[in-house]
Amino acid sequence: MSAMPDTNRNSHHSPRLSSRIPVRKDDPPSPEELSGELLEDVFFAPLGATLQAADITRQCPALDDLSFASLCVLRVLESSKTGRDFIQTHGIPNFSGLTRGNYFATLSSKRRLGFMKDLAGNLRAVHLPLLRAHDDLLASFPELEGWEVWAADGHKIEHATHDSRNAKDQYAPVNGIYKLDIRTGWADFLALSKPTARGLEHEIKTLKRQDPGELRCGAGKGQSSLFVYDRAVIDFQYAYNLKQSKSIYILTEWKDNLAPMCAIPREIDRKNPANELIIRDETLSFDNSPGQWRRITAICPDSGKTYITLTNQMTLPPGVLSECYRLRWRIEKAFDQQEQKLDEKKAWAKSETAKSIQAIAICIAHNLLKIFSATLKAEQDIQDSKVIRAYHADLDRREEQAREAGRSFPKKLYLALYRPTELSLQFIRWLRSCLRRSTPYQQALRILRPLMDKYI
Numbered sequence: 001m002s003a004m005p006d007t008n009r010n011s012h013h014s015p016r017l018s019s020r021i022p023v024r025k026d027d028p029p030s031p032e033e034l035s036g037e038l039l040e041d042v043f044f045a046p047l048g049a050t051l052q053a054a055d056i057t058r059q060c061p062a063l064d065d066l067s068f069a070s071l072c073v074l075r076v077l078e079s080s081k082t083g084r085d086f087i088q089t090h091g092i093p094n095f096s097g098l099t100r101g102n103y104f105a106t107l108s109s110k111r112r113l114g115f116m117k118d119l120a121g122n123l124r125a126v127h128l129p130l131l132r133a134h135d136d137l138l139a140s141f142p143e144l145e146g147w148e149v150w151a152a153d154g155h156k157i158e159h160a161t162h163d164s165r166n167a168k169d170q171y172a173p174v175n176g177i178y179k180l181d182i183r184t185g186w187a188d189f190l191a192l193s194k195p196t197a198r199g200l201e202h203e204i205k206t207l208k209r210q211d212p213g214e215l216r217c218g219a220g221k222g223q224s225s226l227f228v229y230d231r232a233v234i235d236f237q238y239a240y241n242l243k244q245s246k247s248i249y250i251l252t253e254w255k256d257n258l259a260p261m262c263a264i265p266r267e268i269d270r271k272n273p274a275n276e277l278i279i280r281d282e283t284l285s286f287d288n289s290p291g292q293w294r295r296i297t298a299i300c301p302d303s304g305k306t307y308i309t310l311t312n313q314m315t316l317p318p319g320v321l322s323e324c325y326r327l328r329w330r331i332e333k334a335f336d337q338q339e340q341k342l343d344e345k346k347a348w349a350k351s352e353t354a355k356s357i358q359a360i361a362i363c364i365a366h367n368l369l370k371i372f373s374a375t376l377k378a379e380q381d382i383q384d385s386k387v388i389r390a391y392h393a394d395l396d397r398r399e400e401q402a403r404e405a406g407r408s409f410p411k412k413l414y415l416a417l418y419r420p421t422e423l424s425l426q427f428i429r430w431l432r433s434c435l436r437r438s439t440p441y442q443q444a445l446r447i448l449r450p451l452m453d454k455y456i
Contacts, residue, residue, distance in 0.1 A: 029443040039434045039444040043372050044070055046127060047119070047364075054122040056115060062097045065115055068106055071095060072116070072361035073368060077432060079343040082161070090436075107354040116360045123364065124186065124218075127371055131184040134374050137327070138183050140416040141274065141320045148217040148225040151328040152179040154193060154203045154232070155335045160347035160355070167197040174347045175200050176359040177207070179217060180331040182228070182324065185421070187334060187366045189359040190214060192352060203232045212246045224249060226313060226321075228328045231255050236289035239312055243291065251325055254295060254308035260284040263295065266318075274319030276410050277301060281318040284310075298322040301409045302401040323417060333421035338362055341428055369423060380445060384427065384452050387420045426451045 047069055051057055057065040071091060080086035087103050106112050138144050155178060159171040166172055175193040180186065193206045207215070219225045224247040231253050233239070242248040266281040280297040296309045296318040309325045338344045342365070348358045376382040395414060402409035430451055434444040 029440055037441050039431075039439050039441050042375070042441050043368065043431070043435070044073070046123060046368060046371055047073070050119060050123045050126060053126070054118065056118045056122065058111070058115075062099075062102045063095065063106055065112075067095050067098075068112060069116065069119055069361075069364070071098070071103075072357065073365045074435075075348070076342055076344060076361050076365035077428075077435070079432075081346075083348055104349060107349045107357055108351045110353055113353050113357050113360075116357050116364075120188065120360050120364055123367060124188065127367070128181065128184065128186050128218075131186060131370060131374055134378060135419070136183045137185075137417060137419055138324075140413070141323075143316055143320055144226075144324075146223050148219040148223065149182045149228065149324055150179045150217040150225065151182055151228040151331040152177060152190065152215075153230060153328075153331050153335070154178075154206070155338070157339070157344065158346040160350040162350045163347070164350075166195060166199070168199075170199070172196075172199050174355050175203075175206075176355075177203060178331065178334075178359070178363065180334055181217070182327050182330065185330060185334070185370055185419070187363040188217075189356070189363050192355055192359070204235050204238070207233065208238060212242055212248065215242065215248050216246055219247070223247070226251055226316075226324060228252070228324055230328075234258075234310070236286060236291075236293075240290040243312055249311065249313035251309060251311040251313065251321055253325070254310045258286070258310070260293075260295070261287050266294070268318060272317050272319065273410070273413065274317050274323065276319065276408065276413070278318045278322060279306065283314075294318070294321075296322050299407070301407045302398040302405070304405060304407070323413075327417065330421050334366060337422045338366070341422070341425055373423070376445075376448075382445070382449060382452055384420050384424055386452065386454050387424060391418060391420075424451075426456065 048066060051066055051069075060068075063071070074090055075086050078086060078090055080089060083104065084100065087098065087100055091098050091103060138149060154175045156173040156175045159173060163171055172195045177190040177193065179188050179190055181188075191206050191210055193200045193203060195201075215227055216225045217227070226249050227233075227242075228251045233250055233252050234255060239250040242250065261284075263282045263284050266283055268275050268278055268281050277298045277300075278296065279299055280295070282295045284293045284295050286293065291312055292314060294311050294314060296311070298307050298309075298319070299305070300307065307322070307326070309322055311321055313321060342362075344358075344362055347355050349355070373383075395411060399409040399411055427448070430444075430448050433439075434447070439447075
């Protein structure tokens with residue numbers, strides 16, 4: 001794909017996507033628009049720039065590394081139902097040298113898997129700090145300065161077409177463990193859960209197989225990590241080991257079947273606005289469990305429902321920890337976008353290597369969308385205004401419900417912690433359409449602006 005800059009070690013150029021097609025006959029692109037860069041140049045630029053800086057590619061005449069990475073991202077962005085559908089419709093017409101055979105061979109290449117891991121890591125090293133400088137969701141909590149705060153969870157997709165059945169004569173789904181930076185929404189792939197005779201291993205087993213350093217999520221020397229997971233992560237000894245050896249703290253949801261030996265109330269600083277919704281903060285100890293834990297109970301101001309979290313982090317304000325767990329739902333929304341809007345519901349191929357490449361490609365596509373959205377907001381003042389207005393209207397409704405129930409509503413806090421979590425389908429359709437047409441960037445922006453203001 002010619003959108004990306006070439007690398008020093010690879011001179012292969014792929015053709016552009018299809019010819020430029022005006023959206024309306026009575027509204028053709030201007031000469032200035034036609035003479036400028038294309039949308040694909042801007043969207044895929046971080047990939048090419050990262051490869052040039054990192055120098056991690058190898059020569060491959062049939063399908064070079066930059067084209068392979070671009071092809072993987074493009075497959076995530078498109079809604080092709082099968083691999084053959086994708087390469088016939090989007091691959092072969094746009095990538096010289098691509099065939100069905102070498103496409104599926106590259107998906108099973110361990111060398112390509114290593115390349116994709118390196119690419120994802122280098123992309124994160126450059127762009128995650130830039131995104132945080134642009135907009136840090138947790139900037140309202142000075143107590144978290146220097147902390148890495150990541151949510152993680154498993155996400156299942158359907159088995160590959162040619163996967164084998166297990167001992168129960170069933171196809172096991174593919175479960176990938178992903179992690180998401182709560183500050184920016186940046187996504188990383190952690191691991192695949194191993195299939196068993198009965199289905200899939202428990203996610204805690206997948207986590208225990210990983211290098212604990214991976215769960216530090218990039219925390220530097222002397223820094224700590226807050227690892228936010230659902231109740232699958234509750235293993236007291238494992239959590240204690242992570243805390244003692246790697247300064248990784250667990251934040252999760254309370255399980256009703258937990259039976260603490262004692263619960264000692266902790267004083268709540270009511271002057272801290274982050275603690276406004278906190279009802280109780282308690283120190284817990286459990287039989288045959290090393291270390292102390294906290295149980296934090298918060299109330300939803302409009303519904304009155306209580307939410308209880310469990311953590312072995314003993315110093316941060318309870319309201320900050322409670323909000324970090326509430327923001328964990330951002331990873332669920334990322335999965336929803338992946339499955340429902342990008343249509344990534346099925347494994348691309350049967351090998352574990354191919355499934356890992358797919359998982360990394362999903363994260364790279366997600367992160368390119370994050371980078372591109374930040375660029376649109378910073379340079380073009382384009383953001384999804386219709387979604388933001390809808391959130392403000394919903395917040396006003398919830399504030400009224402809280403007022404009627406006699407409860408205060410921390411509207412300022414909720415506004416500070418809000419960012420649109422999903423791209424609208426209008427945006428995704430626009431991106432797909434303009435990439436297919438090799439639309440000039442300025443013309444694409446002109447098409448996009450009204451789509452971000454209201455629904456068609």
